[in-house]
Amino acid sequence: MLKGKKILLGITGSIAAYKSAVLIRLLVKEGAHVKVVMTESATQFATALSLSVLSKNPVNIDFASDSNWNNHVKLGEWADVFLIAPATANSLSKMAYGICDNLFIAVYLSSRCPVIIAPAMDLDMYKHPTTVANLAKLSSYGDVVIPAEKGELASGLEGEGRMAEPESLVTFLNDHFKTKNKKTNTRRTKNKILGKKALITAGPTYEAIDPVRFIGNHASGRMGFVLAEEMARRGAEVTLVTGPTNLQIDNPGVKRVDVVTAEDMYKKCVSVVKSMDLIIMSAAVADFTPVDVASQKVKKNGQHMMVKLKPTKDILKELGTKKSKGQFVVGFALETENEIKNAKAKIKKKNLDLIVLNSLRDKGAGFKTDTNRVTIIDRGNKMNEYELKSKELVAVDIANEINERIQYKRLKLSK
Numbered sequence: 113m114l115k116g117k118k119i120l121l122g123i124t125g126s127i128a129a130y131k132s133a134v135l136i137r138l139l140v141k142e143g144a145h146v147k148v149v150m151t152e153s154a155t156q157f158a159t160a161l162s163l164s165v166l167s168k169n170p171v172n173i174d175f176a177s178d179s180n181w182n183n184h185v186k187l188g189e190w191a192d193v194f195l196i197a198p199a200t201a202n203s204l205s206k207m208a209y210g211i212c213d214n215l216f217i218a219v220y221l222s223s224r225c226p227v228i229i230a231p232a233m234d235l236d237m238y239k240h241p242t243t244v245a246n247l248a249k250l251s252s253y254g255d256v257v258i259p260a261e262k263g264e265l266a267s268g269l270e271g272e273g274r275m276a277e278p279e280s281l282v283t284f285l286n287d288h289f290k291t292k293n294k295k296t297n298t299r300r301t302k303n304k305i306l307g308k309k310a311l312i313t314a315g316p317t318y319e320a321i322d323p324v325r326f327i328g329n330h331a332s333g334r335m336g337f338v339l340a341e342e343m344a345r346r347g348a349e350v351t352l353v354t355g356p357t358n359l360q361i362d363n364p365g366v367k368r369v370d371v372v373t374a375e376d377m378y379k380k381c382v383s384v385v386k387s388m389d390l391i392i393m394s395a396a397v398a399d400f401t402p403v404d405v406a407s408q409k410v411k412k413n414g415q416h417m418m419v420k421l422k423p424t425k426d427i428l429k430e431l432g433t434k435k436s437k438g439q440f441v442v443g444f445a446l447e448t449e450n451e452i453k454n455a456k457a458k459i460k461k462k463n464l465d466l467i468v469l470n471s472l473r474d475k476g477a478g479f480k481t482d483t484n485r486v487t488i489i490d491r492g493n494k495m496n497e498y499e500l501k502s503k504e505l506v507a508v509d510i511a512n513e514i515n516e517r518i519q520y521k522r523l524k525l526s527k
């Protein structure tokens with residue numbers, strides 16, 4: 113997919129810049145044309161000479177070199193995509209506020225193509241409200257953020273802040289060109305999620321048999337949580353209704369509501385749905401619940417035990433079929449056979465705008481994995497098959513698919 117594509121790679125001064133050489137090699141191997149613009153401090157971590165050899169192009173650092181004027185407008189115009197990897201806290205803040213004190217920022221400000229940003233920094237810097245706000249600001253302009261990964265950091269600390277691996281970035285770019293409309297994949301994207309209200313469900317539900325036992329499932333809630341983070345980063349006001357999970361979320365844009373049973377989840381969703389613009393149901397809701405819940409722990413007596421089950425309410429179907437004008441509804445489908453056929457049938461049955469399908473047959477997809485492989489189908493049967501990637505990146509793909517299909521709402525500016 114990258115054959116003939118023009119990738120402008122922006123490199124800023126992080127230790128992760130050492131990965132740029134591998135990234136350029138991978139891009140060139142895929143047939144992409146690569147040009148590099150880097151900051152002065154990035155040259156301390158990766159030499160311009162090696163990057164120039166690998167990209168087969170001169171590397172751009174200053175406005176002028178060897179009495180040549182490096183035209184920032186031309187570089188921005190040339191690119192099909194501007195990938196900024198690694199993006200430091202310092203450069204992110206300059207991008208967010210237009211502090212144009214080097215060639216890299218001038219290129220960023222004048223580029224018209226989609227911008228994809230892969231941050232890299234220490235965990236406390238990444239979590240600092242300033243960085244979170246800067247990333248949100250850049251997302252609000254339509255830039256796409258590739259969330260930093262968890263792992264060992266150059267400081268010796270462990271946590272979130274590692275730049276996504278070059279292989280993941282290449283997979284993401286491949287899907288970018290494969291799945292997006294040809295007309296829009298080389299133009300700066302408008303963020304239509306900004307200011308929208310989103311209802312997201314996550315996790316399993318637990319259906320009690322007695323005070324000790326319940327019927328549950330293996331869902332971790334991870335997909336819904338990373339989706340909530342992604343939608344909040346893009347400026348949505350998120351209500352996350354989650355079943356039992358150990359996951360934490362610390363994001364001012366996400367209001368978390370904990371529930372236990374399918375009935376609790378149903379009631380909560382129904383009570384808030386009216387004000388929502390986006391409804392994304394990723395929870396693995398129990399389809400059945402015991403008819404009677406024993407008030408005391410059921411004792412074993414050597415005999416078989418029968419638990420009579422009744423169906424739960426299908427929250428997605430209820431919200432989909434009763435959706436109001438302008439609401440956009442996304443469902444998930446986890447299938448083990450006839451995946452596409454079943455997913456398309458679910459779009460009709462539940463009146464969905466989009467369905468995210470994952471198959472338990474795919475290695476690395478589904479429950480309790482950090483990765484997922486999805487196919488996204490819309491109500492017009494347009495279908496995009498994505499590569500296996502981290503759930504954070506799947507959330508970026510899902511948000512992009514939603515963004516392409518929803519209406520832009522002009523925000524009222526506060527006086």
Ligand code: CTP
Pocket residue numbers: 313374393394395396397398399424425426427428429442443444445446458
């Ligand atoms: N869902 C829901 N409420 C339920 C069951 C499912 O909101 N009681 C939602 C899930 O969150 C998911 C979608 O419906 O977005 C698909 O769920 P799934 O269990 O795959 O499909 P079902 O409709 O239950 O159909 P089947 O069991 O036949 O696959």
